[in-house]
Amino acid sequence: MSRMNVANPFVRATFALALTVISACGGGGVSGDQASKFAGSWTFQSGMLTPNCGAGFNVPPFMLTGLPLVLTRVDDSTIKVVAGSAGCDLTFKVVGAVATATSGQMCTLDTGMPLGVQTITITSWTLTLADARITTDISAGISAGVFACTAAGSGVLAPGTPDAGTD
Secondary structure (H helix, E strand, O other): OOOOOOOOHHHHHHHHHHHHHHHHOOOOOOOOOOOHHHOEEEEEEEEEEEEEOOOOOOOOOEEOOOOEEEEEEEEOOEEEEEEOOOOEEEEEEEEOOEEEEOOOOEEEEEOOOOOOEEEEEEEEEEEEEEOOEEEEEEEEEEEEOOEEEEEEEEEEEEEOOHHHOOO
16 A cells, blocks of 8 residues: 655645545535524514413413514524523524524523413424524423423524514
8 A cells, every 4th residue: 555645746735625625515514603694683473382281271372473582603503592581591502504402401481471481491492594584493391380381382583673674
């Protein structure tokens, strides 16, 4: 087996060109800044979370429409999401066009009546970016006094804030 002669300028130039082409094509993995494309103010254009508290404790769905989110780039593969005004602040990892919250994170969200402001525990939450919109799927747990509830739902976010005239 022969060794490559890296002292030869032609071999070095060819090797450098090959590395450049592999890097430009992504080299088979996702690299670089993945988080910036999510950054900004977003608003739910549609969606709801439906609680399930069992034992005959009927809780109406929590409408997500109009709820603002602020997504901030933390680093190349991490975004911080702040939802609503009650203190829902979570971290998501970004790979390509999908951002995923780490299960077990907790935040405070005003769920409206009858539960009001509650601490929710994220089971799963994904944000998928496509065509200047984000689709989202959420699953969480809520402790509502003596009741342990779950909530699941989905929605669509558009760029901008509720009063920015987005449609």
